[in-house]
Amino acid sequence: MEFHNPFFNSTFICSFLFLFVLLKIVKKWSCNNSSINLPPGPWTLPIIGNMHQLISNSLPHQCFKNLADTYGPLMHLKLGEVSYLIVSSPSMAKEIMKTHDLNFCDRPNLLLSTIFSYNAIDIIFSPYGEHWRQLRKICVLQLLSAKRVQSFRYIREEEVSNLVKSISASEGSIVNLSHKIFLMTSGITTRAAFGKRSKHQEAFKSAIKEIASLLGEFCIADVYPSVKMFQWVSRAKTKVEKLHKEIDMILQDIIVDHKNIHKEESKDEDLVDTLLKIQQENDHSHNPLTDNNMKAIILDMFGAGTETSSGAVLWGISEMVKNPKIMEKAQAEVRKVFDKKGYVDETELHQLIYLKSIIRETLRLHPSVPLLVPRESRERCQINGYEIPAKTRVAINVWAIGRDERYWAEAESFKPERFLNSTIDFKGTNFEYIPFGAGRRMCPGMAFGLSNIELPLAQLLYHFDWKLPNGMKNEELDMTESFGMAIGRKHDLCLIPITRRP
Numbered sequence: 431m432e433f434h435n436p437f438f439n440s441t442f443i444c445s446f447l448f449l450f451v452l453l454k455i456v457k458k459w460s461c462n463n464s465s466i467n468l469p470p471g472p473w474t475l476p477i478i479g480n481m482h483q484l485i486s487n488s489l490p491h492q493c494f495k496n497l498a499d500t501y502g503p504l505m506h507l508k509l510g511e512v513s514y515l516i517v518s519s520p521s522m523a524k525e526i527m528k529t530h531d532l533n534f535c536d537r538p539n540l541l542l543s544t545i546f547s548y549n550a551i552d553i554i555f556s557p558y559g560e561h562w563r564q565l566r567k568i569c570v571l572q573l574l575s576a577k578r579v580q581s582f583r584y585i586r587e588e589e590v591s592n593l594v595k596s597i598s599a600s601e602g603s604i605v606n607l608s609h610k611i612f613l614m615t616s617g618i619t620t621r622a623a624f625g626k627r628s629k630h631q632e633a634f635k636s637a638i639k640e641i642a643s644l645l646g647e648f649c650i651a652d653v654y655p656s657v658k659m660f661q662w663v664s665r666a667k668t669k670v671e672k673l674h675k676e677i678d679m680i681l682q683d684i685i686v687d688h689k690n691i692h693k694e695e696s697k698d699e700d701l702v703d704t705l706l707k708i709q710q711e712n713d714h715s716h717n718p719l720t721d722n723n724m725k726a727i728i729l730d731m732f733g734a735g736t737e738t739s740s741g742a743v744l745w746g747i748s749e750m751v752k753n754p755k756i757m758e759k760a761q762a763e764v765r766k767v768f769d770k771k772g773y774v775d776e777t778e779l780h781q782l783i784y785l786k787s788i789i790r791e792t793l794r795l796h797p798s799v800p801l802l803v804p805r806e807s808r809e810r811c812q813i814n815g816y817e818i819p820a821k822t823r824v825a826i827n828v829w830a831i832g833r834d835e836r837y838w839a840e841a842e843s844f845k846p847e848r849f850l851n852s853t854i855d856f857k858g859t860n861f862e863y864i865p866f867g868a869g870r871r872m873c874p875g876m877a878f879g880l881s882n883i884e885l886p887l888a889q890l891l892y893h894f895d896w897k898l899p900n901g902m903k904n905e906e907l908d909m910t911e912s913f914g915m916a917i918g919r920k921h922d923l924c925l926i927p928i929t930r931r932p
């Protein structure tokens with residue numbers, strides 16, 4: 431006979447768990463809520479803090495901008511149990527990434543990114559310290575140096591020319607540029623990382639795309655780190671673990687392949703070859719590069735390098751479609767420079783001064799990583815007279831800074847001319863313009879990223895005129911953003927190409 435305990439049914443268990451979690455949170459919340467002089471911020475509610483203020487139709491960077499308009503450029507929010515500092519002005523960004531850079535160069539330990547990064551042994555999510563310094567050096571000097579980026583030129587030229595061919599084949603009909611441009615940038619990264627040999631490229635690309643969009647999602651476990659139950663029941667965690675397992679098997683297979691067959695053919699060295707060489711050289715050091723380190727670094731290159739570059743190409747084209755005069759001027763420049771040759775390659779790209787200012791303007795209005803990668807304070811410190819507790823997470827709202835009328839005239843308008851003859855650039859010293867971040871954690875892939883944006887834009891402007899489908903007017907093009915590892919267009923960019931025959 432079955433034994434039914436009226437007190438031990440599922441309702442009872444759920445209520446008990448709910449009460450247990452609630453008590454834990456209240457305890458933690460009341461301990462942390464001491465009376466230190468925190469930066470201004472909206473009123474916090476018990477347990478949830480300011481989370482209710484982020485529940486709206488806006489994306490996090492848009493919500494933070496609205497709140498900062500009331501509470502100022504150094505704003506404190508409490509999300510669940512965790513203190514957040516939201517930075518929305520160039521001078522406060524400079525405080526974090528220059529004056530106090532050493533204190534703010536840690537990354538928080540977040541549930542999904544920790545799985546993605548093989549337990550934070552990569553570059554992006556690794557905490558500040560000797561391990562990160564070692565990998566960052568490898569990255570800057572060997573994987574993403576100017577010489578190395580230049581060595582991938584033939585890959586970029588082939589992949590972009592395949593893109594042009596596939597668009598030409600659909601001349602006059604609607605083309606999904608979002609889809610094609612993502613395939614092109616991920617094709618460049620795949621070949622730069624693995625060479626041509628991987629049989630799993632397609633499966634790998636789609637797993638990466640899926641995992642990148644999951645990493646951009648809000649995860650309740652990250653704002654209640656003391657409540658381990660939220661980690662156990664997270665559906666996103668289960669999905670990321672499954673995708674990561676698939677990716678791991680593919681990467682391991684690629685590494686084994688490279689170990690077995692690539693030794694004699696040293697020309698066209700790809701990133702896995704370079705990492706294997708470093709692994710062999712460091713084999714007997716106290717800090718050898720493990721296979722997991724290699725896989726984590728390669729994943730970083732995809733996570734950080736693919737959607738950022740393809741997003742910038744798509745926003746650039748979208749802004750030009752919306753502003754046809756700018757499109758015409760850019761086309762005239764590219765065609766003037768390359769008409770003598772009859773085709774576009776990288777040799778003359780330095781002459782495209784107007785196109786370069788279009789790219790800068792695109793990254794001002796549409797920074798690929800609008801809140802930068804989250805940082806975390808290592809020790810308690812003071813900024814602008816306010817106390818910042820240790821372990822405060824920091825989001826730098828580059829998106830808000832780029833749209834602030836105090837620093838940019840007609841900030842919401844797309845005006846590439848503002849960058850012509852301007853000394854402002856994105857190398858991390860002009861804090862009103864930091865799409866690649868600044869300080870120790872600044873993006874090491876800038877040169878690679880920019881070259882993946884310049885050549886496709888030049889080719890798309892040289893070979894095609896562009897029309898919107900269904901008689902849509904230029905100004906009607908939808909520019910809604912979606913949140914992920916990088917901000918992209920919510921709706922795919924679909925245009926009709928008209929091939930130009932010079």
Ligand code: HEM
Nearest residue numbers: 554731734735738798799803866867868871873875878879
């Ligand atoms: C348009 C292209 C790109 C943009 C806008 C961009 C932007 C950024 C930003 C904002 C950060 C965070 C900086 C900070 O926390 O201060 C970052 C970090 C990083 N990026 Fe990029 N990125 C781009 C392309 C690339 C490419 C192509 C690669 C490599 C293939 C790459 C590799 C990395 C890595 C490894 C980090 C982590 C650095 C660290 O934590 O030490 N990025 N990127």
